[in-house]
Amino acid sequence: MALLAEYALTPGVFDITSYSSEEVCGLHLQALKEVLLHEGLVRNLRRGEWARTFEDSARPWHGRGKELLKKLWTQQRVVPADSVRPTTPNTDGEWCLEALGSHAALPLAGIIATDATAAPHAANSSVCSVSRLASAPWWAARSPSVRLGRTLVEYQSALDAVLRHANSLIFIDPFIDPTDHHQYGDLMQILVSLQSRSLKPRIEIHRAAWYGGGNDKRPRVNDVVAALTPAIETAAKTAGLSLEVFLWNDIHDRYLITDLIGISLPYGFGTTRAPNAFTTWTRLGRDDRDSVQREFDPAYRQPRHRFTVRGT
Known part of the structure; x- marks a missing residue:
C-alpha cells in the first residue's frame, strides 16, 4: 500500500439518510477524516461533476x-x-459504476460507498461499505511505512500519486549528485517524469555545501554547483520545470x-544494482512534516548558497 493513497467515494457517504442515524453518519465521517486528511486523496470523478x-x-x-469536503479542497x-x-450518474449506484470504470482506467486504492450501494458489488474487493472498511484488505493494508527495493522502478511506483498530484516537491539529501550515476542519476529521471503534468509543481533541491567523501565539511560551493547544474538543467528543460x-x-x-x-528516506533517492537491497520509507506526521519544511525555509534561516535552474 502506498504512503499516499487515492480513493473514490460515492456521494451517499456524506448523506445522513444513508445511515441508521445522524450520529452513526457522523462517526463514520470522523473516521474517514482522520485518514483522508493525512494519507489520502479523493478522486473528483467526471472532471468535477462528482x-x-x-x-x-x-x-x-x-x-x-x-x-471534511471543505478541508479536502x-x-x-x-x-x-x-x-x-457516457452519461452523468443520477444515483449512488451509478456513481459507483463510474468509480469502477475510473479504477479500471487508473487504479485506486479502493472505492468507499454506503451499505446499499456496496451490496451489489459484494464480490468485488475494490468496493467496500464505509461501515465495513476494517474488513477491506486495501484499508487494512494501510501503514505509516513501506518497504521497497532501492530501484527507480520501485521509487516511482511508491510515489505515483505524489508525483501526479503534489503541488510542491522538496528533495532534501546532503549527497544529491547527478554525476554519481551509481547513486543519484535516477533522481533526474524522477524529475523528467513530471513532463506529463500540465500544471507543473514547485520544485526545490536541498543538499550540503561540502563536496566529496571523507570528513572535510568545508563549503565547496563552486564544486557543488558545477556537479549539479548540467544534469538538473537537462532534466528541467525536458520536463518544462523550474x-x-x-x-x-x-x-x-x-x-x-x-x-x-x-516522507523520511534513509537512503534518499540513491539507487543501486546490488541484489536484495531494500529501504524503508516512513510517512511523517503533519507537524513533523511542517517542522522539516520550516528548517529548510530561507525565511527562517539563510542557506549557504541558492540558485535557480529554469527549463521553461
Whole structure:
C-alpha cells in the first residue's frame, strides 16, 4: 500500500439518510477524516461533476461531511479524473459504476460507498461499505511505512500519486549528485517524469555545501554547483520545470516534503544494482512534516548558497 493513497467515494457517504442515524453518519465521517486528511486523496470523478453533486442543498449532507469536503479542497486533496461512462450518474449506484470504470482506467486504492450501494458489488474487493472498511484488505493494508527495493522502478511506483498530484516537491539529501550515476542519476529521471503534468509543481533541491567523501565539511560551493547544474538543467528543460537549489553548511537526514505528505528516506533517492537491497520509507506526521519544511525555509534561516535552474 502506498504512503499516499487515492480513493473514490460515492456521494451517499456524506448523506445522513444513508445511515441508521445522524450520529452513526457522523462517526463514520470522523473516521474517514482522520485518514483522508493525512494519507489520502479523493478522486473528483467526471472532471468535477462528482464535487458538484454536493451543491444540491435538498440532500441532507452531514455537517461533518461538509467540513471534511471543505478541508479536502483547502488541502488540495480532491484530484481530477476523466469521465469514463457516457452519461452523468443520477444515483449512488451509478456513481459507483463510474468509480469502477475510473479504477479500471487508473487504479485506486479502493472505492468507499454506503451499505446499499456496496451490496451489489459484494464480490468485488475494490468496493467496500464505509461501515465495513476494517474488513477491506486495501484499508487494512494501510501503514505509516513501506518497504521497497532501492530501484527507480520501485521509487516511482511508491510515489505515483505524489508525483501526479503534489503541488510542491522538496528533495532534501546532503549527497544529491547527478554525476554519481551509481547513486543519484535516477533522481533526474524522477524529475523528467513530471513532463506529463500540465500544471507543473514547485520544485526545490536541498543538499550540503561540502563536496566529496571523507570528513572535510568545508563549503565547496563552486564544486557543488558545477556537479549539479548540467544534469538538473537537462532534466528541467525536458520536463518544462523550474527548480530552486539550496546549499546548506550541513544536512543530516533525508526527506521528500510535499504539500500532501512528508516522507523520511534513509537512503534518499540513491539507487543501486546490488541484489536484495531494500529501504524503508516512513510517512511523517503533519507537524513533523511542517517542522522539516520550516528548517529548510530561507525565511527562517539563510542557506549557504541558492540558485535557480529554469527549463521553461
